[in-house]
Ligand code: PEP
């Protein structure tokens with residue numbers, strides 16, 4: 409087996425035989441010409457045909473990938489009409505008395521180079537669009553056949569690069585996925601692949617012509633391609649692919665639909681995420697928002713403590729990408745099972761009951777303030793909720809809010825714009841449940857962390873596999889605590905969600921809705937199965 413890595417465009421799996429595509433070299437004749445007028449006419453004819461072709465591609469992309477994605481071909485049409493480019497080509501033909509092919513190639517190469525040298529990665533990626541329209545005109549000038557990319561069998565296409573127009577022209581029934589040596593994740597080719605749901609890798613430096621005809625698996629989740637995979641790997645990725653396909657079918661059926669029961673009760677279904685890389689999963693699974701952004705992954709992914717700026721960028725990116733959807737960001741929940749070297753936490757005999765989460769934040773104020781400042785700054789870019797973990801007393805919640813207010817005052821004095829946000833408390837301990845009435849007066853929402861709530865209620869270490877026979881995820885004590893929390897929250901106008909694993913347990917969905925739970929936040933893949941369950945419930949019928 410051979411493994412090659414690249415940059416993944418879509419979290420998906422493609423399995424099939426490889427077809428290596430070698431683009432035919434376009435031979436450019438750069439001889440001197442005598443008849444400038446005839447050459448100008450050849451160029452104009454090719455340009456008009458290229459414009460017509462881009463219009464046809466627009467229609468095809470519109471049907472297959474939607475308006476937003478198809479717009480690239482509208483832009484290509486405009487590029488083909490752009491005075492700067494057209495004049496540059498005409499000037500080469502007229503002044504240098506060169507062929508239309510030579511003039512198109514030279515002028516397009518010059519413009520593509522200008523884009524490629526820009527600082528902004530998005531603008532850099534536009535150079536591929538110039539190459540694409542240039543190639544389209546060259547195909548018409550040289551009489552090349554641009555439709556000869558695919559074979560007759562469904563396959564994984566491997567190529568040096570693919571232009572957006574090549575990608576949209578591909579017959580989707582024959583395309584399982586593609587891998588390119590070049591390309592970028594910002595390119596229109598990547599955008600097209602994503603919206604057509606095609607697993608693909610770009611910048612995969614190790615692609616080889618020897619792969620032609622071999623069996624392969626693109627693993628978009630891990631940004632790699634396995635050529636001649638082992639049987640075990642084949643079986644496990646095949647299973648993952650089938651799960652994905654079931655999810656896609658559910659998406660077709662339920663995307664855009666409400667999370668409303670037959671008798672009209674609506675509940676929010678949000679997703680749990682670990683960072684900006686999960687934004688796509690939230691969107692693809694049509695979650696209503698983010699109910700838990702576990703920010704400790706921002707800390708765990710860094711070799712040193714992430715600064716205010718780095719954190720601000722991560723939070724801003726998530727908020728902005730998902731706006732106007734609500735994104736509830738949990739402050740750092742380090743400790744217990746999540747240890748980090750640079751935090752220099754002492755060894756503890758009982759870490760789950762130890763120095764963790766809000767306890768660290770309240771005693772390392774400067775550390776905490778960095779995160780709170782980053783969050784407040786990011787609040788201007790979307791619809792944010794801030795949530796404090798492992799709260800066991802009103803004093804802790806008040807102290808956290810005071811530090812937040814201190815950061816706010818500092819930022820306002822600096823003239824920084826701050827948006828609206830809600831403040832929430834995680835309910836993860838029996839202590840929090842028992843004082844939920846008092847906590848509810850201090851915040852806008854509760855989010856019940858059933859993973860820790862079960863651990864602390866039942867005294868079952870969630871990390872200890874040996875305790876599995878003793879563990880009851882539906883323990884009546886935990887269910888009663890959820891009921892108590894909802895009632896306490898509602899008595900004070902505080903809405904209540906569940907963000908622990910239990911929220912995704914569809915055998916309990918009816919129970920939670922009957923209790924009055926307002927929101928369920930689950931891993932992105934569970935959003936649609938949960939929606940399906942909710943839509944099948946009728947709470948007006950007797951239990
Ligand atoms: C929980 O405890 O249920 C929870 C959501 O937090 P975490 O799993 O991150 O501890």
Ligand code: MG
Pocket residue numbers: 797836857859860
């Ligand atoms: Mg927890």
